[in-house]
Amino acid sequence: TSKTNMKTYPCVAFFVIFLQEDTDHNYYTSKTYGPSDPMSKDLWVNIDQMDKEKVKIHGILSNTHRQAARVNLSFDFPFYGHFLREITVATGGFIYTGDVVHRMLTATQFIAPLMANFDPSISRNSTVIYFDNGTALVVQWDHVHLQDNYNLGSFTFQATLHNTGRIVFAYKEVRVSQISSVNHPVKVGLSDAFVVVHKIQEIPNVRRRTIYEYHRVELTKTKITNSTAVEMMPLPTCLQFTSCGACISSQINFNCSWCHRLNRCSSGFDRHRQDWVDTRCQDKTKDKMCDISDTTRLYPFTTTIVAKTTSRGKEATAGRDAPSTSHPPTSAPTEDDTKIALHLRDNQVMPAESTVGRMPKNQPLHTGLILGILLVMLIMVAGVLVTVYIYHHPTSAASLFLIERRPSRWPAMKFRRGSGHPAYAEVEPVGQEKEGFIESEQC
Numbered sequence: 001t002s003k004t005n006m007k008t009y010p011c012v013a014f015f016v017i018f019l020q021e022d023t024d025h026n027y028y029t030s031k032t033y034g035p036s037d038p039m040s041k042d043l044w045v046n047i048d049q050m051d052k053e054k055v056k057i058h059g060i061l062s063n064t065h066r067q068a069a070r071v072n073l074s075f076d077f078p079f080y081g082h083f084l085r086e087i088t089v090a091t092g093g094f095i096y097t098g099d100v101v102h103r104m105l106t107a108t109q110f111i112a113p114l115m116a117n118f119d120p121s122i123s124r125n126s127t128v129i130y131f132d133n134g135t136a137l138v139v140q141w142d143h144v145h146l147q148d149n150y151n152l153g154s155f156t157f158q159a160t161l162h163n164t165g166r167i168v169f170a171y172k173e174v175r176v177s178q179i180s181s182v183n184h185p186v187k188v189g190l191s192d193a194f195v196v197v198h199k200i201q202e203i204p205n206v207r208r209r210t211i212y213e214y215h216r217v218e219l220t221k222t223k224i225t226n227s228t229a230v231e232m233m234p235l236p237t238c239l240q241f242t243s244c245g246a247c248i249s250s251q252i253n254f255n256c257s258w259c260h261r262l263n264r265c266s267s268g269f270d271r272h273r274q275d276w277v278d279t280r281c282q283d284k285t286k287d288k289m290c291d292i293s294d295t296t297r298l299y300p301f302t303t304t305i306v307a308k309t310t311s312r313g314k315e316a317t318a319g320r321d322a323p324s325t326s327h328p329p330t331s332a333p334t335e336d337d338t339k340i341a342l343h344l345r346d347n348q349v350m351p352a353e354s355t356v357g358r359m360p361k362n363q364p365l366h367t368g369l370i371l372g373i374l375l376v377m378l379i380m381v382a383g384v385l386v387t388v389y390i391y392h393h394p395t396s397a398a399s400l401f402l403i404e405r406r407p408s409r410w411p412a413m414k415f416r417r418g419s420g421h422p423a424y425a426e427v428e429p430v431g432q433e434k435e436g437f438i439e440s441e442q443c
Helices: 038-043 244-248 273-278 301-318 335-346 367-392 397-404
Strands: 006-008 020-024 028-033 055-057 067-079 082-090 094-096 110-115 127-132 136-144 155-162 167-173 187-199 206-218 228-234 257-259 264-266 436-442
Touching (some): 028 038, 038 167, 038 228, 067 127, 067 136, 067 155, 110 155, 110 167, 187 273, 244 257, 244 264, 264 273
Antiparallel strands (some): 006 067, 020 028, 028 228, 067 082, 082 094, 094 110, 110 187, 167 228, 206 436, 257 264
């Protein structure tokens, strides 16, 4: 793996014997196996016995601190119902699963067998190893030490991701109860979130991305000891249903709804939240009906579009479902109907039935419209004149004022996808859990 695929993530956040514990987490059910349970040994993957050609020691991760690197999967890995083909392995004992790289990798969207302030660079015996056999990926943090407590000794543990969505945490040598969270969060479990994009009207060409964590699996850290293991099995989600009938008749832990516009089943809270809100699926699926045969009927355009605009405005402001004051139609309009409705609304034209006999064909333009056109033309001319003046007088006060406030000087934090080289300046504050955090992106 080359350094171009590396990512730096920041610093922020007694011995028990038991046999087995089952816990239901809505999206997953977990089983914890104690040291005396034979399953603990069975769930540990001995990488030394695997195909040597498929076992990879990541050279850069094994010699750096607070770094992360992308790893491509040879299979589709279902995580919270979403299929992933790429994950990000971090030196800090966790796997980041998001596709949007931000400044706080430790906050959400992670698979964490033991997230802590590990630093493989301080020991020659420390390595980060991964193995992909086509149906499962094993990531092992082998003999890694804590950066702020080297004398505590080495830690060896692993996470296994199966193509069925099954996740296994196995621990060979750990001392979780003695790890400090002062310089780095300490977490064991899973987390996922969705990203909502808002436009900032006050700042053109800049969008605000808000990340909302919609679910987290938190495992009890005191039960993680040497020779223990945790097995997490995925539970059914709305995303697995591909037809309307199967979606609305599903008997699972979630209130599934079918959106005809997206041809998708969802509870409204998953990584596709942005599409769900933009198409107002949360309003159009309340009737729980699958019969959409009457999709060619037109609706009162003005009322429908006003309600849609208001609802979307509330969504962009609050980041959650906003109630609509209009009554939902008995069937959803087709795409062509929506375009027609938008066209009529934009041009302030009433439906044909209500316009007959009200407006003569050759009615003169309204005086206000003429004044508006003239005002726009004057503004355009003034803009051209100002541009010409600034171009020929670059040292004038007006020119310097605009240069100092050009978009490239705005304090916007970048979001990146894929294999960029972002440096992370912060993580979540110690002792504070964030339901959502906001950063901006200049488009």
